[in-house]
């Protein structure tokens with residue numbers, strides 16, 4: 016298993032632990048990640064709100080770089096917003112015959128060209144479709160028995176493009192979570208929106224959405240996420256959300272590769288578990304981290 | 305010559321402003337599935353369904369008076385559920401672009417956010433949180449807004465999650481090899497994209 020790895024800006028900043036744990040857990044699972052050389056911002060949700068062509072060009076630049084690596088490997092992306100932006104280019108050049116030409120005219124400025132020859136995949140897709148849960152079970156070193164995990168898929172890893180799972184009631188990660196020895200928390204919220212960038216521009220609205228998720232996750236021991244924005248919204252606003260709702264909605268939140276890494280016996284340091292914002296002491300003690 | 309503007313600041317007679325949006329929702333049959341699917345509808349002044357009707361009717365002023373499209377968090381629920389298969393999330397994006405383009409004051413709190421973000425990308429190629437957040441809050445000229453984020457900022461700073469790394473700028477030299485000024489990482493690329501967009 017070889018992948019070209021596109022971390023994206025968040026994983027260099029607010030989601031350092033997602034980067035570290037993705038590399039560590041994928042390594043422990045026998046996958047080889049080669050970081051995309053000279054990668055740049057995908058445009059996030061901003062480029063599309065300013066200029067459509069710019070959003071295509073910023074994302075396509077990274078795809079052109081990946082093609083240039085000539086590796087015969089898919090590009091793997093842990094951030095849902097980055098993934099969607101790059102994946103959209105793949106789709107839109109097929110829908111619109113004139114788009115590739117425009118993108119390449121712009122990319123000439125960078126001395127690059129995009130040919131549509133690289134497959135864009137989210138970390139979720141790789142975990143669900145390339146990793147065999149039966150092969151994981153023998154690698155498990157730490158017993159997570161009885162740990163209730165609310166699996167949170169969020170929006171853009173699934174919608175609009177994922178074909179391997181239900182878009183509204185996703186369950187594709189459950190075999191993996193169970194292979195780790197943990198229990199799946201039953202809830203209907205796995206694919207609901209966390210509010211995304213509205214947390215900055217329309218905070219009250221995003222707090223409602225995040226609050227509904229935190230509320231539904233009560234009873235689980237933790238939430239796992241596959242996106243830096245989801246993680247931030249769910250872990251960093253627990254205090255104000257609890258205050259606004261008049262009940263304690265605190266719950267540990269960690270990235271999926273952190274949970275996998277824990278089960279595989281990777282260290283707290285390798286998984287950068289000290290950087291998470293909502294890991295309660297009782298949770299750490301239980302997992303001896 | 306300054307063009308005559310409506311109260312919102314949209315040039316009068318800009319009748320084709322909505323054309324691309326109208327094209328996208330022409331087949332809407334007003335079933336309301338999109339509104340019923342939208343987690344943010346509770347905060348919208350117009351439901352998505354209503355917005356599409358107004359678009360069909362060409363009600364530019366009413367549409368840009370609404371904050372509905374800036375409340376779209378691009379969750380793609382409506383797009384996947386619309387029985388007519390309309391690309392609704394993209395249409396919300398198109399409205400955000402139009403509002404930013406027209407510089408409509410009432411939407412500054414949202415459009416400035418995207419603008420500050422993209423300027424950071426233009427300059428550094430990757431996002432530098434500190435510069436970006438500063439740019440955004442500064443552009444809003446509202447000293448109280450950042451307060452809601454200070455405790456988070458401090459928390460992130462303590463965890464070393466706000467990078468203080470120095471940005472990479474491109475030195476532009478004169479004939480003698482002396483540095484004249486520094487260019488942003490993507491100034492050239494952004495100029496080219498603008499030129500291409502103006503052409504079409």
Ligand code: SF4
Nearest residue numbers: 332333335336338386
């Ligand atoms: S779901 Fe589609 S057809 Fe129904 S109101 Fe919304 S846009 Fe129109």
Ligand code: SF4
Nearest residue numbers: 342376377379380382
């Ligand atoms: S994509 Fe936007 S408009 Fe559609 S359901 Fe989601 S938030 Fe609402």
